[in-house]
Amino acid sequence: MKTLGTGLALKPQTSLTLSPQLQQSLHLLTLPAAELRQAIEEALEQNPFLIRADEWEETATTGAEVTHAGATPAAPNDTERVEATVPPAEASESVPDDTPYDAYWEGVTPGIAPEDEPFDPYRTAVAPEGLTEHLTAQAELTLLPETVRQHVLLLIEALDDNGYLCAPLAEIAQWVDPPADTETLEVALKVLQRFDPTGVGARSLSECLLLQLAERPASPERTLAERLVRDALELLAKRDYAGLRKTLGCSEAELKAAIALVESLDPKPGRRFSTETAPTVIPDLIVTPEGDRFRVDLNPAAYPRVVVSPLYQASIGRKSPEAWRTRLAEAKQFVKQLHQRAFTLLRVGQTIVDHQADFFRYGERALQPLTLKTVAEALTLHESTISRVVAGKYLLAPNGLFELKTFFSAALATDDGDATSAAAIKSRIRALIAAEDPHRPLSDTAIADRLAAEGIVIARRTVAKYRDSLSIPPAKLRKRL
Numbered sequence: 001m002k003t004l005g006t007g008l009a010l011k012p013q014t015s016l017t018l019s020p021q022l023q024q025s026l027h028l029l030t031l032p033a034a035e036l037r038q039a040i041e042e043a044l045e046q047n048p049f050l051i052r053a054d055e056w057e058e059t060a061t062t063g064a065e066v067t068h069a070g071a072t073p074a075a076p077n078d079t080e081r082v083e084a085t086v087p088p089a090e091a092s093e094s095v096p097d098d099t100p101y102d103a104y105w106e107g108v109t110p111g112i113a114p115e116d117e118p119f120d121p122y123r124t125a126v127a128p129e130g131l132t133e134h135l136t137a138q139a140e141l142t143l144l145p146e147t148v149r150q151h152v153l154l155l156i157e158a159l160d161d162n163g164y165l166c167a168p169l170a171e172i173a174q175w176v177d178p179p180a181d182t183e184t185l186e187v188a189l190k191v192l193q194r195f196d197p198t199g200v201g202a203r204s205l206s207e208c209l210l211l212q213l214a215e216r217p218a219s220p221e222r223t224l225a226e227r228l229v230r231d232a233l234e235l236l237a238k239r240d241y242a243g244l245r246k247t248l249g250c251s252e253a254e255l256k257a258a259i260a261l262v263e264s265l266d267p268k269p270g271r272r273f274s275t276e277t278a279p280t281v282i283p284d285l286i287v288t289p290e291g292d293r294f295r296v297d298l299n300p301a302a303y304p305r306v307v308v309s310p311l312y313q314a315s316i317g318r319k320s321p322e323a324w325r326t327r328l329a330e331a332k333q334f335v336k337q338l339h340q341r342a343f344t345l346l347r348v349g350q351t352i353v354d355h356q357a358d359f360f361r362y363g364e365r366a367l368q369p370l371t372l373k374t375v376a377e378a379l380t381l382h383e384s385t386i387s388r389v390v391a392g393k394y395l396l397a398p399n400g401l402f403e404l405k406t407f408f409s410a411a412l413a414t415d416d417g418d419a420t421s422a423a424a425i426k427s428r429i430r431a432l433i434a435a436e437d438p439h440r441p442l443s444d445t446a447i448a449d450r451l452a453a454e455g456i457v458i459a460r461r462t463v464a465k466y467r468d469s470l471s472i473p474p475a476k477l478r479k480r481l
Contacts (some may be wrong), residue, residue, distance in 0.1 A: 003164035005229040027338040027387070029344065032392035033282035034100050037303035040338075049312050049331035051410075053386035064397055077136045131163060131200075137193045144459050149186035151180055155201065163270025164208065165189075197269040205267055206233055212265045224250060224258040236262070271441040285349045285395035287360065294360055296349040297340055299396070306330055344381075349404070351375050356407045370408050425456060426466045433472055441478040 031039060044050050056175065067287055133150045135156045139149055154176065160166045169189065173180040192201040193454060202208035209229045216222050227248055233244045266272075286297050308331050318326050339425055352375065360367035372383045372390075379386075390404035409423040429447060442450070444463040451458060467474070 021333055021337075024334075025340065028341050029258070029336050030388045030391055033284045033392070034280055034304040035280070035392075036341075040303050040306060043334055044306065047100075047327055047331050047334070049309055049328050050306050050334065051309040051312075055280055056307050056309065083340060095306050129163070129273065131159065131270045134273055135192070135200065136193055139192075142191070147184060147190050149193065151184050152192050154180060154300065154458065155188055155192050156380040159200065161270055161274055162268040163197065163202070165201060165203050195271065196265070199266060199269040206230060208267060208269065209233075209262065209265050212269075213261070216261070216299070220254070221261050224248060224254055225261040228258050228262060238478050241479075242252075281394055281401065281422050283394040283396035284345060285393070287353055287359075287395055287397035289398065294357055294397075296346060296353050296395070298346060306335060306338065308335055344385070345389055347379055348375060348386060349395060350403065351378050352390075352407050353395075359407070360399060361373075363399065365424050365431075367407065367409060367423040367427070369376065372408065407432060409421045422466070425451070425458065426457070426470055427464055428462065430472070431480070434468075434480075438478070441475040443475045 001255045021259045022236070028036065028039065029292070044052065074416070114481075136153065139152045140155065142149075144152065154172065155165065158165055158167055165172070169182055169185045173182050175186055189201055193203070193211055199208040202211060205300055206229050210226060213222055213226050213229065226245065232247045235247060241252075241255065245252065248255065248258075283299050283304050284302055286299050287294050288297070289295075313328060316324055353360070355370055355374075355444055356366075356368055358368065372386045375381075376383045376386045392406070393404045395402055395404060406423070428451065432442060432450060444460045444467065447467075448458060448460045448463045451463070464474075472478075
């Protein structure tokens with residue numbers, strides 16, 4: 001009979017770990033330009049051995065030896081390559097350390113020269129007026145009893161970004177101490193709803209549209225539009241025109257005029273005063289035509305170029321404090337990692353652009369199938385490295401600004417044995433819908449049939465999936481009178 005017990009035992013086991021230096025290198029490789037700029041600024045503040053390249057250029061002496069973060073070296077050969085002691089799945093490529101300072105920037109259009117005064121957009125910029133400020137100014141300029149004015153200001157604070165009241169009046173009344181008078185709030189709401197933009201202060205979409213219709217000239221179309229908004233807005237959303245004619249008791253021509261009037265209104269009147277700004281996108285790469293091909297360069301304005309200060313470096317010797325020598329080593333490592341990031345990003349970018357050259361000539365319909373694996377095999381890198389490189393990176397080309405992941409798409413077979421990309425098919429679906437008869441929009445089955453006639457055989461459900469990804473509603477909701 002066996003007995004159970006506890007005990008300690010040693011078991012040899014091997015595992016692979018990433019060094020802190022390699023972890024930082026992979027982190028920098030993942031960062032888009034805007035975040036990398038912030039990381040560089042922080043490094044410049046924290047490490048005195050790092051200096052901006054333009055600052056060094058002003059004081060550099062002939063023959064000063066520096067390590068340049070933005071240089072683009074020639075591809076290293078086997079004897080120059082430094083092997084990284086990491087798992088193959090995470091390994092990145094290495095670049096030579098003795099790259100000339102001007103190797104990359106030669107041929108790249110520089111930014112504003114140091115002696116020129118840079119344009120400062122903040123010197124002349126004016127902050128946009130928000131909805132709250134716009135309405136408050138009207139409340140201050142309107143002749144009102146002070147009690148009503150204070151209630152109007154309270155309601156202004158209760159508006160959401162679209163200009164709608166975000167809570168019932170009874171609840172808003174409890175926001176202040178002592179509670180506001182509900183009857184006075186009703187009066188204040190009528191005052192607020194006369195302010196610009198028309199429709200502000202509404203408690204529903206229907207009320208918002210009715211407020212706007214009330215300012216339109218009296219006409220049969222306005223009367224019918226008011227009935228439509230008040231009684232049949234849900235049918236309009238469903239594009240149920242037969243149901244609308246039955247509910248409103250009107251002809252098709254009358255219904256068409258009423259719908260045109262409703263569609264001319266603004267369902268979100270407060271949005272025009274939105275002060276939200278789109279996130280800044282800084283392209284890492286710039287694509288320019290060069291003969292029959294396209295050349296890829298790093299964007300010289302994407303982030304500051306940094307070097308190891310030659311003056312500080314020359315002051316460090318064996319007798320220097322250990323902390324100083326450590327900071328110098330960290331500075332050299334940081335610059336080398338930036339250098340390697342630039343080298344890898346350029347190689348990946350050029351490979352993508354070479355593969356998708358027709359896209360830059362003819363547009364989205366010419367996108368070719370491309371996967372991470374294809375690029376990884378072409379550059380002898382791992383797919384995880386390519387994934388890090390393309391994450392959040394953008395390139396600026398003559399035909400627009402594009403995220404690198406835009407150029408990756410699965411291959412779909414065609415009748416003639418060739419392959420096309422899913423992105424190209426989406427482009428074709430968008431074009432077919434844009435050219436359709438709005439009175440008889442194409443169904444997903446009809447779109448699939450037209451693609452099949454062009455040699456692209458995909459299922460109806462695939463068409464529906466691609467259409468949804470393009471934020472295009474189904475045929476029933478696209479139909480117009």
